[in-house]
Amino acid sequence: MAAEAGCSLGAVQKAFSSKELLLSAAFSRLRETAGGIPPGEPGRPTLHGWLLRLLMGLLPLDDRRRAAQRQGDAFSQWALQTPSVAAAIAESDEHLRQLLAGLVARARAEGEIPSRVDPEVTAWSVLALAQGLAAQLLYAPRPEAEVESRLSAALSALLD
Numbered sequence: 270m271a272a273e274a275g276c277s278l279g280a281v282q283k284a285f286s287s288k289e290l291l292l293s294a295a296f297s298r299l300r301e302t303a304g305g306i307p308p309g310e311p312g313r314p315t316l317h318g319w320l321l322r323l324l325m326g327l328l329p330l331d332d333r334r335r336a337a338q339r340q341g342d343a344f345s346q347w348a349l350q351t352p353s354v355a356a357a358i359a360e361s362d363e364h365l366r367q368l369l370a371g372l373v374a375r376a377r378a379e380g381e382i383p384s385r386v387d388p389e390v391t392a393w394s395v396l397a398l399a400q401g402l403a404a405q406l407l408y409a410p411r412p413e414a415e416v417e418s419r420l421s422a423a424l425s426a427l428l429d
Contacts, residue, residue, distance in 0.1 A: 312372035316381060317424050319372075324399050324420055329406050330413050338403050366392040373428075382428045394427050 307322040329338040348355035369392035376382045402420065 316376040317428055320424050321421055325417055328403055366396055369395050391427055
């Protein structure tokens with residue numbers, strides 16, 4: 270694997286003092302490259318539309334994203350026995366929840382969504398929805414248009 274990356278095994282061992290640190294770094298890299306944030310300002314022009322574009326870009330609806338999802342699932346299994354990997358996943362999830370909560374709070378303050386919508390609960394729910402749907406799509410693939418329609422309805426339920 271080191272050779273495939275153009276590195277010697279010694280260079281990898283020097284950079285990462287343990288297998289756990291290597292796995293944590295690999296997970297962080299996977300999250301950075303698995304899917305991108307939609308272009309433009311986060312949450313614009315509408316929070317619903319931006320979230321829909323974000324999640325549709327991350328869900329395993331093609332070979333590249335299915336491979337990334339399977340890799341992420343493998344890291345989740347490692348996390349059960351490797352505290353540093355668990356910490357990396359938890360940190361990444363918390364970062365996403367904070368970003369989402371901030372966007373929900375802004376949309377609420379601007380009157381785009383009702384004031385009764387709780388930013389923290391909504392952020393938690395959006396992440397759980399995305400992770401659960403991603404897992405389901407691996408074993409029960411659905412047409413992209415169907416996923417988009419159902420996901421849009423789910424986001425509407427969370428944001429209304």
